[in-house]
Amino acid sequence: MEFEYSTRDRGTKPVKEGFLVKKGHVRTNWRTRWFVLYQDALAYFKNKGDELAAGVVELQGCSVIAPCPQYTKKQGVFQLTTSRGKELLMQASNDTERDEWAKAIGDAIRSLDCISIDANGVSGSDVKHDELVTAMQDSEAGLKLESHRIDQQTVVKDCFSGQALIDWLTKWGFADDREKALELATDLVAAAHIQPQAIGKEMTSKLVTDDPKALYKFSAFHMSAKKPVISSSSSSEDSDEETIDKTAELPTKGLKGHGGKAVKQGFMLKRGHVRHTWKARLFVLWDEPPYLQYYRGSKAKGGDNKPLGEIPLRWCKVNVVNTNDKKVTGSIHSDTSWTVQYVTVKNKSRQNLFSVTTQKNKMYVFQASSPEERDEWMRAIISPTELNTK
Structure with missing residues (x-):
């Protein structure tokens, strides 16, 4: 057996319990089982109320993935992998319940393996x-x-x-x-x-x-960080990623109730205005009128989908940021060339930077993960801006 049998009593109060559908290891069919999550283990029973568990997974050294990458079109599936590489596939009744189970299991794993928790940051970093x-x-x-x-x-x-x-x-x-x-x-x-x-x-x-x-x-x-912000309704063919947890998408309306639609999303680093620290933010680009919103993570915390800020893009200037004296040339469109701007950055080794300067002369500096991604963001920002200035 890949998972041990056990009696129901583990001496601790269950953290969470409920029905999940489990994929079998031998016949690979899906059967409903009663799952009980303890502080150190996940047990499942053939029937609710059984004293003898059909299987128990000790959570020390495990990892959980939600949703399961092999089942993105099957709602509610997530995967638990043991420290020895054994996989347990489970399906909740919906994506919200799946995420609740995955979070509870993940928290239990972390509490077992954590040496010291400092939720405020790591190694003196400003990033939580x-x-x-x-x-x-x-x-x-x-x-x-x-x-x-x-x-x-x-x-x-x-x-x-x-x-x-x-x-x-x-x-x-x-x-x-x-x-x-x-x-x-x-x-x-x-x-x-x-x-x-x-x-x-x-x-x-x-x-x-x-x-x-x-x-x-x-x-x-x-x-769930992979779910699209941009609505998939514009496409008649749903890809795997488009089917992921649509109920938890970011809002389809802007911070101030603007019209338009989201045209691009993704993570970038943003430089702070006061302390000039760099923090990872999720950005969403909207058109009609063009503006850029940024969020703390893949979605706002506490169920609040409000972004941290909003950058108006009408009449803005988009520049490549150069942190050294080397010449930078290139173009976004065949008829639209970059302008190059020198900005003082504490770490001169930072690359793939660009800036957006608003109509009121407020400058924002961003770092993309590659030159190609930087160009994509610049192109995307320039395009709706041009449409709204003609």
């Missing part, structure tokens, strides 16, 4: 744990999850290497150098946002190393 992890899980700019084959029988799925993690933190400017990035990553492991993976009989150290062979997983990977 939750915000950093949300940015790391962004579908476009975040860490890319991969499968790593260790030997002929062992494949570690949905993971990333220590080297990839350090590269990402330095690329996005969350750390000034690789040494600072190592400290930041180790704090995330200590707070159990990231789980070291066992390879054979060896466990990747909780002290993160800049090593492509050291593998890690998110304790809770919420793919």
